Amino acid sequence: MTAAQALCHPWIKNNDIKVPLDILILKLMKAYMRSSSLRKAALRALSKTLTVDELCYLKEQFALLEPNKNGTISLENIRAALMKNATDAMKESRVHDLLASLNALQYRRMDFEEFCAATLSVHQLEALDRWEQHARCAYELFEKDGNRAIVIEELASELGLGPSVPVHAVLHDWIRHTDGKLSFLGFAKLLHGVSSRALAKAQ
Known part of the structure; x- marks a missing residue:
């Protein structure tokens, strides 16, 4: 769990504390952008099984990217958010390389639904007691829409x-x-x- 994720946890969530932009988001987006269409469909199905509490962190991160009036983000949003919110840890994490890997977003926009698919961490979800339920529900959705x-x-x-x-x-x-x-x-x-x-x- 990252610091940003911890601050969004329902046990300690405090509206007075600003949640930082999480470098993990960019790393997961990079992996998503490089994924096959079939894997993206699988991730979209899994993202639809997230609970309200699990979505809270992603909503906070999406808001930090300052989506436009249509509720979508592009590479420019990510670049601007990094300029505004970059931490020392981010600067040391080769953020520029991550940005370069997201170049595909230069030519299209991403809505919140796709953002959830792109930025959920399968490995973190696997650690939850309800992982099997998540996966089974997601597979049912995948059977209808992506399989x-x-x-x-x-x-x-x-x-x-x-x-x-x-x-x-x-x-x-x-x-x-x-x-x-x-x-x-x-x-x-x-x-x-x-x-x-x-x-x-x-x-």
């Missing part, structure tokens, strides 16, 4: 796996044999944006 038939080779490409990974051996449980769509296991793994190194270890 589609996919062959193993395409899934391997989505995950950026190299030719050295025996994809059929590693990924066969990720796809339902009945209709060729992602299984719950595949959905859960996809949320992590699994690396080929991690997959190689899992064999």
Whole structure:
């Protein structure tokens, strides 16, 4: 949990204390922007299962980016917010490199719904007692809106796996044999944006 997240926790939330802009937000956005369309769909489904308390932190962070009247942000919003709110820790965290990785936002805008998908931390949610419930509910939503038939080779490409990974051996449980769509296991793994190194270890 970061300091900004702690300040948004319902146990200690105090409206008189200003919540700082969290560097974690930018790091998660960077990972999201580099994700495949399938993983983005999975993250969007997961973001719809967040509770009011879990959304509180994201709302505070989104507000710090000062969205426009339409409730959307762009790269300019992020750049301006950093100029205004950057801490010493941020300056030491190669913020400029993070900004460069968000260049895609230069040509489009992001609303709060997508921001939630881009900035939720799967690893932090996993640590919660209700993770299984989150994941199951998200998978149900994903089944309606994002799941589609996919062959193993395409899934391997989505995950950026190299030719050295025996994809059929590693990924066969990720796809339902009945209709060729992602299984719950595949959905859960996809949320992590699994690396080929991690997959190689899992064999």
